Amino acid sequence: MSARHMAQGTRPKETARLNPHAKHPAAVEPKMPMPGLLKLIVALIALNLIACATSIALCVLQGEAAATLPDAIVGCVLDLGLLVGVIRRQPNARTMGVTLLAMSITFSVASYAGTASPNLLEIVGANIPDLLLLLYFATSTKFKMYLGIIPSTYRVDGRGLRISPKTGRPYTPGILKAFCVYLTLGSFFLLMTLVATSRDIVSYSPTLLLRFADLVFTALFLWMTVRHLRVGRAWIVFFTLFNMGVGTLGLFVTGELEPITQAVSMVPDALLLAYALFSRKLRGFYTEDFTLELDRELSEDSSDPWHYKISRRGWPFVRNLAIYYCVFSLMGHWMECAFCTLIRLGLVHGDFDPSNTMLWRDWFYPFPMEGLAVVGIALVLHPLWQWLRQHIRNNVPVYLLSFLANMAFCTAIEYVMGQFVNADLQLWNYSDMPFNFQGMICLQNAVGFGLVASLIAWIVYPVMEWYIARIPHNVMSVAFVAILAAYAIPQTLYLTDPPVPAEVSLRQILDDPDSTDEERAEAQRDLDKLGELERQKEEAHAQIEAQKAAEKGAGNQP
Structure with a gap:
């Protein structure tokens, strides 16, 4: 209070001030009008x-009990709640909108994958509005300002970028956001195409392989954009040049290059490349360095894997578990192939199906049971082994108890998973094996699983964690994003098994005079694949019958 006000016995007139540290600054500012979109x-x-x-x-009114009436009532209530939340500027309206739209898209895709004759164009067209709304609710800065989630006041730097008062980082430029949406939709439609494609007729053309690489590139690009990493701009230049160069070269080598079509398809990559090279806003957006800091400081007792204390808290531990699941789901497939090869060579007792295309042809078919087993080893079996080592001095009971626990744990996983995916014993059948239970599990495989799980729990897992702890955090993040994106490809391709077009339908396409040359070529290719598949199955079954006859004849000899 000034001396003049003290002499007059009055207080100075209060003036409204904006508290920049207020929890909801938009509450004291003039409310932002609703954006036009x-x-x-x-x-x-x-x-x-x-x-x-x-x-x-x-x-x-008509007294009809329509099957869609419950869905209509639920949709009406949810739309009303979302509408009221947006009009009343409730911050949770954004979370509600994102959740509802994500659920709508998920249910739509799930119902689409389960149909007998799915139509990809129909499902894509039906989900485009929901996808656009989802992206708007999730990424729009103006929408968050309107709801009061972030302040509606911001400063603008010399490049014209709006700077967030909360983080000090620039908001995503509109053009960059549009490219992010375009690439995300392209990746989503690729995965949906794989869901609707039978693994028996998929054609791994150079174009499809390039789209697989694009999926990984896009995932890394989005991660670098979220982190504002300077290397993101160089990454855009690299993968756009890669797409245009390798795509053109692949079509040229296979003789499928059409200059005009290829030039049109390269327009988005060319625009993104030009934007990365010449945009001042993009240079100002990617401001963070790609540091080589570790997840956490290593202690003095971390000189070898056997004394390294694994941290089981925070994001790095969850990230590593996700990587183990993806990698060992594929490695488990190859281990199954090796085990069946030992059976075929007569070194291990058992039976196998040489006509199983899932095992012998599709080398990247993921086996989730093996991936879950490794996650379980990291969460349960390795800590149990460490606890036994701390409380029992004699190593013999330590390793014996740990082995028995490992064997029981893996056998339990096989039995539980078998109840869901192998109820009719179509994937594996141990009925002819000694000491089996319901054909789902047997003693021989339980011992084998126990040995492999013990090797992982005692040696492989601690060694992997020890080495990963010495890899910088950003490098591991790149590996995580790339592995997760790459794993999504076989997972979506083999997630469902849509019906293969019947031979009659394919021959109708060949005989139809209105069919284009491209449709006839695709139908002929599918017919050839179906014929080759049937021939392989017949040969495999003939081998099985011959082997059984030989074993039966050997058993009848005195």
Whole structure:
């Protein structure tokens, strides 16, 4: 209070001030008007709400119990809640919108994958509005400002970038956000195409392999964009040049190059490349260095894997578990192939199906049971082994108890998974094995699983953790994103087994005079694959019958 006010016995007039550290600065600022795009979205939600309410009213008035009535009621209630939340500027309206749209897309894709004759174009067209709304709710800065999640005031730097007052980082430029949306949609449609494609007729053409590489490139690009890493700009230049160069070269080598079509397909990559090379805003957006810091400081007792104390808290531990699951799901497939090879050579007792294309042809078919087993080893069996070592001085009971626990744990996983995916013993059948239970598990394989699990719990897992702890955090993050994106390819391709087009339908395409040359070539290729597949199955079954006859003849000899 000034001397003048003290002499007069008055207080200075209070003036409104903006507290930059307030929890909700938008509450004391003039409210931001509703963005134009959000007005359009609100109008569409209101129209959808009116349509749902009308259909419900008609069903009730006409006394019809329509099968879609419960879905219409649920959709009406959810749309009403979202509409009220947006109009009243409730911050949780954004979370609600993202959750509802993600659930809608997931259910739509799930119902699409389960149909007998799926139509990819139909499902993509039906989900485009939900995808666009999901991206708007999840990424729009203006939408977050309107709800008061972030302040509606910001400063602009010399390059014209809006700087977030909360993080000090620039908001994503509109053009970069558009490219992110474009690449994300491309990756999503690729995975949905794999879901709808039978593994028996998929053609691994150079174009498809390039799209697989694009999926990994896109995942890394999005991660670098979220982290504002300077290397992101160089990465954009690399993968756009890679797409244009390798894609053109692959088509040229295979004789499928059409200059005009290829030039049109390269337009998005060329635009993204030009944007990365010449945009001042993009240079100012990627500001963070790619540091080589470790996840945590290593202690003095970390000189070897046997004394290294594994940290089981925080993101690095979860990240490593996800990597182990993806890698060992594929390695488990190859271990199954090796085990069946030992059976075929007569070194191990058992039976196998040489016509199993999932095992012998599709080398990247993931076996989730093996991946889950390794995750279980990291979460349960390795800590149990360490606990036994700390409380029992004699190593013999330590390793014996640990081995028995490992054997029981892996056998339990095989039995539980078998109840879900092998109820009719179509994948594996141990009925002819000694000491089997319901054909699901047997003593021989239980011992084998125990040996492999013990090797992983005692040696492989601690050694992997010890080495990973010495790899910088950002390098491991790159590996995690790349492995997860690459694993999504076989997982979606083999997730469902849509019906293969019947031979009659394919021959109708060949005989139809209105069919194009491309459709006839694709139908002929599918017919050839089906014929080769049937021939392989017949040869495999003939080998099985001959082997059984030989074993039976050898058993009848005196």
